Amino acid sequence: MALNNDVRPEANELLASVAEQLKVPLAIIARQAELGVLQGRRGLADTPAAQGLDAATIATQADAALMLVDSYLLGLELLRTQTQLELEPVSVSSLLVDAAHDLHGFARQYGVTVDLDMAGRYGPVMSNARGLKAALLSLGFALVEAQATQASDLSESVGKKPARVLLAAHRTPHGIVAGMYGTNQAVSASAWRRAQALCGKARQPFAELGAGSAAGLFMADTILRSMESRLRVGRYLHAGGLAATLQPSQQLQLV
Amino acid sequence: MHVLLLEPNTLLAQTYTQALQQDGFSVAHAASAQTAVFAADKHQPDVVILELQLPEHSGLEFLHEFRSYPEWKDVPVIVHSMLPPTQTIQVEESLRRDLGVKALLYKPRTSLTQLLRVVREQTHHLELKAGKRQSATEEAV
Secondary structure (H helix, E strand, O other), rough: OOOOOOOHHHHHHHHHHHHHHHHHHHHHHHHHHHHHHHHHHHHOOOOOHHHHHHHHHHHHHHHHHHHHHHHHHHHHHHHOOOOOOOEEEOOOOHHHHHHHHHHHHHHHHOEEEEEEEEOOOOOOOEEEEHHHHHHHHHHHHHHHHHHHHHHHHHHHHHHOOOEEEEEEEEEEOOOEEEEEOOOOOOOOHHHHHHHHHHHHOOOOOOOOOOOOOOOOHHHHHHHOOOOOOEEEEEEOOOOEEEEEEEOOOHHHHHH | EEEEOOOOOOOHHHHHHHHHHOOEEEEEEHHHOHHHHHHHHHHHOEEEEOOOOOOOOOOHHHHHHOOOHHHHHHOEEEEEEEEOOHHHHHHHHHHHHHHEEHHHHHHHHHHHHHHHHHHHHHHHHHHHHHHHHHHHHHHHO
């Protein structure tokens, strides 16, 4: 990493957004733990409802929060120091599989299915494994929460619609597109541009997707920009979401 | 007593719903303002617990629409939000005076016990009011 000690004002805006976002998993952990205590006092700890709120639930939320903190720290450091991550040949398929695995427990708690779809076989792309994984996780956690909100809302009005997040890669003339897509409400490019302009300035910059600060999306974009890519709105198999275009590693293609 | 819970996060909603149900309340959950209006129509809530930060339309927009219906004019609303008190304090007076908000709670610092206490207080007021109305009706008869 080449270091530059200039501090960018965007880092402060992103930090505000991150602080808002982290309230959610911490509130879930605190309230679920408290509910367990209340149920214990009332002798309800053995009921089916109480058994759903066991220590494993709290542990999954805490693990997710810790993974997010790591991703957020990387993004903030990149923004603060204006550094670029070193590009290296990376297997996008392996990273998507890893990210799907890490998201699985978290998504299950939200009633969201995580699926993988890799259309074709790809050689490595030029990216940074740590950075790309952090970006995928930031994006994934945010989309799972948003999909769960939309699905639970739809269930009240027009019948239960299953929530699903699809992690996918496909080849285009511009490169390999890796992204995450939701089966519920899609996002528009104009809404995403507006959200980026409002990052850190509005409490709900991306209300079209969900409540909250959308820090995970901005963080994913920040990390991707440090790897010569960026997050943009995309569609795949009738699902809308956010994706990044990655350049194939030319050197290894020759081999 | 029926509670309408407007909470965008489904895990938090499940937790609050369980706590309220174990306290004897029936709970209808909505994750957005638009659905909340349908849910209110269907479940006729006695109390509303409202997050101001909702997807698409804000909790404030919901509250204005909710209050525009005569049958929900007097339903107590408890604001229970991720917005810090430094933000809500600017609109607190207007929320209480113009929109009938009975309490403003900062979600990250409000325990389940505190939330349940505030909901119970509101339902207790409703029961007292209903009791008075009943007595007045009986006296009139």
